Amino acid sequence: MRFRCRICEQDLLETTAKAACTYCGAEKVAEWLCPEGHHICETCRTSSAEDLIARACCFLQETNPLKAAELILRHTAFPAYGDAHHVLVAPVVLASLRNRGIDGVNEAVIREAMTRLRGIPACVCGTRGDCGAAASAGTVVSLLRKATPLSDAERSAALHATAEALCRIADHGGPRCCKQSMFDAIYSAWEHVKGLAGVDDLPVHACAFAGRLKDCKTTRCPYFA
Ligand SMILES: [Zn+2]
Ligand SMILES: [Zn+2]
16 A cells, blocks of 8 residues: 655655654654654544644744745645635744744634634635735734724734735736735735834745646746746
């Protein structure tokens, strides 16, 4: 029998050792293990995209939100395109800030972001001129600055984060790529977070899905490598 790692696609090796789940950290004796140490527990293996985001973002110690997003996107609960991408941006940015020791960013804040982002339909980029990934960037700023509809500068900052993410997504042209839109929104959110949390710029990102999706824009995409 031959199985492949769902994260890095290497052949799994038979084992009787204990392994920690790459997504949630749960430890259990494993039957198969990736040579890179990747392991997915039964709960994470059968999770919906949203449940997986919540579990992973509560556990992962990653400080680069682009890398955290890509690890989660490799899970089979994530289709090539769709609204699960909208919900992912804010949790990975917030989890990366928590992992950098930024005050006040915790599991409750991550779950609140997910609640706020539920229900934005897929494909609104083309039908409304909107994108849930961009709203995810605005949600990060809203939460960090405690914006409400009645706030002044805080509300403006949240709106700017969404607007700037939308401009980035628009500037990159079509057809839609939910991975590209997500990475765009993460960079836009991070631009705002830098001033608030004093974190460094994110490194240049190379997309692991480059050339593998039907509508990949290849060399027209800044994340294509
Ligand atoms: Zn692996
Ligand atoms: Zn797990």
